[in-house]
Amino acid sequence: MQQPVKTYTVEQAKRKLEAYCAYQDRCHKEVREKLHQMRMIPGAIDEIIYHLLQHKFLDEERFARSFARGKFRHKQWGKNRIKQELKQRDIGDYLIKKAFTEIPxxxxxxxxxxxxxxxxxxxxxxxxxxxxxxxxxxxxxxxxxxxxxxxxxxxxxxx
CATH class of the missing domain: 1.10.10 (Arc Repressor Mutant, subunit A)
Structure with a gap:
């Protein structure tokens, strides 16, 4: 017998995603994937992402900067690898350049x-x-x- 699929209201999903983003900086793509896993409809996804952006839970520039800083300092990645990983997360060239300013x-x-x-x-x-x-x-x-x-x-x- 299959277990029933957990469903969330928009408010529950907002709270869950606030915690998800507060724990660690996230990019839009990760948040969107998380919402898809939660089986949210496209309209609700857009509303939740807008809410997260308004309340500073989601910030692509902050994500790119902390990602570049962290991967360089902890994993000792070079800029080519960091750039490739950021591109996979749909981060634009402008933000990638800004992220590299974190690496002296x-x-x-x-x-x-x-x-x-x-x-x-x-x-x-x-x-x-x-x-x-x-x-x-x-x-x-x-x-x-x-x-x-x-x-x-x-x-x-x-x-």
Missing amino acids: DSEYIETFEELAQKRFDQLINEKDKYKKRKKLADYLIYRGWPGDWIYEKSKELIP
Whole structure:
């Protein structure tokens, strides 16, 4: 026997989404998906999103800035990866540029240097220099660092 599907009134959904957005910054796409999962109709979705925007629970710029800051500081992602992830969340180029202002250039370069050195040190057992370069490059590319930096760094670390 199937369990009955939970339904929400617009007011209940507003309260639930307020808590959802207050817990962590969310983008419009995540909120819309959450409302679809709650089986809300399109008119109610628009009303709830409008309510969340009016009461500052939902703010794309704030989301983009905190996302970029967090992924850079905690996961050590480069700007390419952060940009790709923000685009998947339907964040525009203007807001992506604003989000990158949260990452100081000096800290960005320093993090790249540390990450490359750390990965190089982990590859101590790899004897073939070409495999070593490839492993280093693949690791840094996956994390979204600039290709020209990776090329230069791998040449520097693995002559």
